[in-house]
Amino acid sequence: MTYDYDLFVIGAGSGGIATARRAAQYGAKVGIAEFSQLGGTCVNRGCIPKKLMVYASHFPHLFEDAQGYGWSAVHSTLDWQKMITAVNQELERLNGVYQRMLDNARVDLINGYAKFLDPHTLEINDRKVTADKILIAVGGHPYKPDIPGIEHAIVSDAMFHLKEQPKHIAIIGTGYIGVEFACIMNGLGSKVTLLDRNDLILRGFDDDLRSGIQEGMQQHGIEILNHSQAASIEKTPEGLKLAIANSNVTVTADVILSATGRKPNLQNMGLENAGVDIKKDAIAVDEYSRTNQPHIFAVGDCTNRVNLTPVAINEGRAFADTEFGGQPRKMAYDNIPSAIFSTPEGAAVGLTEAQARKNWGEAVKCYRAAFRPMYHTLSGRADKTMVKLVVEEDTQKVLGAHMVGEHAAEIIQGIAIALKMGATKQDFDATVGIHPSTAEEFVTLR
Missing domain, CATH: 3.30.390.30 (FAD/NAD-linked reductase, C-terminal dimerisation domain)
Incomplete structure (x- = not known):
């Protein structure tokens, strides 16, 4: 059977774009679908804008530290809107870079949401395309805990579009996203309260690392409420009131950030039409990123293996090397920094x-x-x-x-x-x- 594409990639994030380019370099005819900005979570809602805000948050400490080295005191204030605008302008530039990458690799980009009609056919807007092999690289999204009033909380995506800097932000969740934003906002001058269900933040990391970061954050003025779980959120004239379960403690803040985890983006993809297996809310794959359908593959956060941008890129390139480059290889998950x-x-x-x-x-x-x-x-x-x-x-x-x-x-x-x-x-x-x-x-x- 003749197909429109040798490979069609669903999702133009870091993993999808890296895979598409590598397969095209091997001579494959490649198409890719994306309904949002190019670059996915990392470029638009994650690593890049967040790291730029990390840099911004360090300047007050640098101004203070300089005095110990003989420099006079610096009196400076943050223009929140200027910072947010500069960050988003950089993201627009990176979107253009990714577009040129696809153009130079001769990868066809189709703007729209791809849905399976059958194992080899996808529908994007009103267009149908067929492919010999299909790669799913749709990433993940933040999710909120199921508590009363959670609609008043924002997720990490919205942090890059806040119109004003909150005077006080409360953060639910102490994984790396919650911890990083707590430090960013503290450095930028906001009061920060962080809710942690455990006795130490950053579950899964080494205990010495966890305690070292937690103690450092507290020294810098971040309020960490250990053994605390969000019970409800109420909108009041004073602000958003966050109640703590099994206690009389409440926290009233301008903004409440829910950073309790992420889930794969699998909704409305029509995976049932392709017969792709889902296990624990993620696409099930083998060591070569192959699903139960021999011609359909998946990489990145939608498989919920190791959810890091460089891992998604490496998984995608390993797939392209194996399927199109004649160089079979598997992603190695040991010693990932x-x-x-x-x-x-x-x-x-x-x-x-x-x-x-x-x-x-x-x-x-x-x-x-x-x-x-x-x-x-x-x-x-x-x-x-x-x-x-x-x-x-x-x-x-x-x-x-x-x-x-x-x-x-x-x-x-x-x-x-x-x-x-x-x-x-x-x-x-x-x-x-x-x-x-x-x-x-x-x-x-x-």
Whole structure:
């Protein structure tokens, strides 16, 4: 049978665009559908605009720190609207970059929402297209907890379009999205209250990293209510009143951000018409990103494996290499580095101490240092840095690396290469450090 396309991609986010371009480079005729802006969550509602706001939030501390180094005091105020406009102008520029990428790769872009009519046929607006292979890369969306008044809360997408800076923002959820926005808004001058159901934020990360970031946030003035769960939201003349379950505590804020998680974007796709299996609200795939239909694949957040932009890109490229490049390969999910762009920043690669002990028990040894970085000896700030290696003693293999402090993401990115290559503690010990630097602490731990 003759098809319109060798490959049709549903969703022009980071994973979808990377896949389409790679397949086209191998000579495939490729089409892609997108009903919103190019670039998906990362470019338009996630990593990029959020990181720009992180940068903006750091300037007040820099102004203060400079006085310890002899600079006169700086009196500056934030123009919220100017910042938001500048951020969104950058996103418009990136949309143009992605459009040129697709044009240069000769990938056909169809603007609209794609829906399966049958296993090989999609309907986009009033147009029908057929494809030999189909890749689903539709990403995910934020969801809100089911509590009374939740309609008054916003999700992370709306943070980049607030008309005014809230004087007080309450945030429900302490995953990396909630934590990052708490630090951003605190740095920009808003009062921040963060609700955490547990005793430490950032569940799933190493406990030393979690406690280090939580203590740093509290030192910077963020109110963290541990063991607290949102019960209801009520709109009052004073603002939005957030009630805490099983207590008399309430928080009244201008804005309430719900950051309790994300779900795959699978609604109204007609997956039942293609016979694609769904498990736990996500598209079920094998190690080659193949669904139960041999010609339909899925990558990225819609599969709910590891929901990170570089992972979606790598999954997509592995699929294209395998199916169109004659180079079969699988995405490797071990030692994927990740970062929390909080203040203080955190980053990690490999296993947490708890995960390692679950597998190796007493054979695990941890090397840890916490110290005041040299930068703050003159700034006067009490911020601390923490570095940690998790090691299996018998082989001396480094199983995990964790850091809290400035430039944690940049440092852990390099260490991730070492872990990917199977580095041992002796390898770290034999490496000469760059002095004076924070990164050298990883090769001087004893």
